[in-house]
Amino acid sequence: MAQLVFFSSRSGNTANFVSRLGVDALRIPISPDEPMPAPDQPYVLITPTFADGEGRGAVPRQVIRFLNDPGRRALIRGVISAGNRNFGKFFAASGDVIARKCGVPLLCRFELAGTDHDIARIRDGLHRFWRETCLTTA
Amino acid sequence: MKDAMNTARAVPAAVNWNRLQDDKDLEIWNRLTANFWLPEKVPLSNDIQSWSQLTEAEQKLTIRVFTGLTLLDTIQNTVGAPALMPDALTPHEEAVLSNISFMEAVHARSYSSVFSTLCQTSEVDEAFRWSSENEQLQAKSRLILDEYDSTGHPLKKKIASVFLESFLFYSGFYLPMHWSSRARLTNTADLIRLIIRDEAIHGYYIGYKFQRGLEKLTESERAELKDFAFSLLFDLYEIEGKYTETLYDPVGLTEDVKTFLHYNANKALQNLGYEALFPAEACKVSPAILAALSPNSDENHDFFSGSGSSYVIGKAVATEDEDWDF
Ligand SMILES: Cc1cc2nc3c(=O)[nH]c(=O)nc-3n(C[C@H](O)[C@H](O)[C@H](O)COP(=O)(O)O)c2cc1C
Ligand SMILES: [Fe+2]
Ligand SMILES: [Fe+2]
Numbered sequence: 001m002a003q004l005v006f007f008s009s010r011s012g013n014t015a016n017f018v019s020r021l022g023v024d025a026l027r028i029p030i031s032p033d034e035p036m037p038a039p040d041q042p043y044v045l046i047t048p049t050f051a052d053g054e055g056r057g058a059v060p061r062q063v064i065r066f067l068n069d070p071g072r073r074a075l076i077r078g079v080i081s082a083g084n085r086n087f088g089k090f091f092a093a094s095g096d097v098i099a100r101k102c103g104v105p106l107l108c109r110f111e112l113a114g115t116d117h118d119i120a121r122i123r124d125g126l127h128r129f130w131r132e133t134c135l136t137t138a
Numbered sequence: 139m140k141d142a143m144n145t146a147r148a149v150p151a152a153v154n155w156n157r158l159q160d161d162k163d164l165e166i167w168n169r170l171t172a173n174f175w176l177p178e179k180v181p182l183s184n185d186i187q188s189w190s191q192l193t194e195a196e197q198k199l200t201i202r203v204f205t206g207l208t209l210l211d212t213i214q215n216t217v218g219a220p221a222l223m224p225d226a227l228t229p230h231e232e233a234v235l236s237n238i239s240f241m242e243a244v245h246a247r248s249y250s251s252v253f254s255t256l257c258q259t260s261e262v263d264e265a266f267r268w269s270s271e272n273e274q275l276q277a278k279s280r281l282i283l284d285e286y287d288s289t290g291h292p293l294k295k296k297i298a299s300v301f302l303e304s305f306l307f308y309s310g311f312y313l314p315m316h317w318s319s320r321a322r323l324t325n326t327a328d329l330i331r332l333i334i335r336d337e338a339i340h341g342y343y344i345g346y347k348f349q350r351g352l353e354k355l356t357e358s359e360r361a362e363l364k365d366f367a368f369s370l371l372f373d374l375y376e377i378e379g380k381y382t383e384t385l386y387d388p389v390g391l392t393e394d395v396k397t398f399l400h401y402n403a404n405k406a407l408q409n410l411g412y413e414a415l416f417p418a419e420a421c422k423v424s425p426a427i428l429a430a431l432s433p434n435s436d437e438n439h440d441f442f443s444g445s446g447s448s449y450v451i452g453k454a455v456a457t458e459d460e461d462w463d464f
Contacts, residue, residue, distance in 0.1 A: 010346070011342065011346045011349075050165070050169070052172040053172060068462065070464075084338050084342075085428060085432040086335055086338035087432070088335060088433065089432060089433050089434045091431075101462065101464070105441050106440075107442055108441060108442040109440065112409075115404070115418060116414070116418065117418045121443065122442065124442075125441070125443075128442075129441075
């Protein structure tokens with residue numbers, strides 16, 4: 001079964017989203033002192049956005065640390081980013097940065113902890129995505 | 139009871155930013171200070187021509203909406219953010235609240251910059267008079283101010299504050315986003331977007347501190363606060379509904395604004411850690427307004443909702459490259 005890896009800061013919106021999604025997921029820890037998860041199969045990454053007014057710092061530090069490891073990076077297949085539309089053109093910009101840096105598709109974006117509609121469409125989208133990804137890599 | 143000894147203010151501890159109890163305080167401080175701006179940064183005078191193309195009724199509506207927003211920012215500047223300070227859980231939280239308070243003054247001041255650039259003094263004076271007499275504007279302010287009372291429950295103050303930051307502003311913010319979606323007053327919209335971004339961090343931070351406070355309470359206290367939050371939101375929503383009708387009925391936008399209110403009410407609840415109140419069908423904000431809020435974020439960008447064949451691999455965005463090893 002395909003995996004999810006996610007990050008969520010202490011405000012916990014993304015963690016709330018992932019728990020409602022009801023899919024097994026590995027969590028990137030908030031504290032740099034805790035061990036990073038070690039995915040052993042392809043995964044989709046879900047992360048919030050924390051940019052400043054110029055778009056700097058969109059990707060949380062811990063997510064950058066996670067992706068800096070070539071072994072972990074090799075397994076990423078797609079990214080889903082969270083944020084808030086009130087941040088204007090930098091809405092969910094962490095997804096754009098990661099998609100470009102890692103050469104994987106930005107699958108979709110949602111706001112805060114997501115609506116029930118977001119849960120349904122992302123559960124569905126992930127299903128289709130993994131089916132297609134398995135077909136093309138088989 | 140109160141003798142001079144007891145009422146003497148305790149000397150506060152000097153704030154040490156190198157000893158944090160909550161990392162969020164520094165994170166938010168850094169973002170808020172990096173985002174600092176003044177209205178002079180926005181070339182509002184480029185909107186003079188666009189302003190002259192609005193009908194008289196549209197101009198009047200816009201000025202009134204902006205005086206309503208000015209009132210909310212004034213309240214948050216002079217009463218709301220300062221009222222939260224005595225309840226701060228950390229000394230750094232008080233410093234962040236003082237930043238929030240000051241930015242509210244900048245927001246309130248910005249509307250006057252728009253007025254002095256685009257409008258006649260007499261029209262503006264009329265609108266400020268209107269705002270001081272408008273029943274709904276006064277009623278919602280009253281509800282919020284009652285919670286800000288110094289004897290109020292610390293977490294009820296935060297609930298009221300999040301509703302002001304993340305819900306009450308939006309009956310007003312709707313209008314410049316609407317104009318912007320029609321290529322009207324686009325510089326004014328840029329200024330409003332700066333305010334919207336600040337309010338997003340304010341609502342987030344106060345909601346975050348609310349949730350930290352909740353963790354210390356019993357199950358039944360939490361349940362009571364949740365009831366309080368939903369009932370305050372109902373009361374505010376009722377007033378906002380009427381406010382919206384009074385302002386927007388003449389231009390036929392009431393239903394669209396109400397949808398935007400539902401959408402934002404749900405987001406305000408999320409800031410407090412609560413589930414949505416309004417169902418999805420009531421929250422379908424028009425794509426034009428969503429695009430005005432967050433330009434460059436159209437949905438066909440989105441692999442899951444697109445055709446599935448052409449996915450976007452990120453467009454150029456500024457990054458802090460020194461953090462990345464690859
Ligand atoms: C300081 C700060 C900056 C933020 N910057 C952005 C941003 O640039 N774009 C965006 O879409 N959301 C932004 N957000 C919103 C967060 O991404 C959003 O609240 C998210 O749900 C947080 O996830 P978490 O609670 O799982 O940590 C920002 C929030 C904060 C507090
Ligand atoms: Fe404000
Ligand atoms: Fe604010």
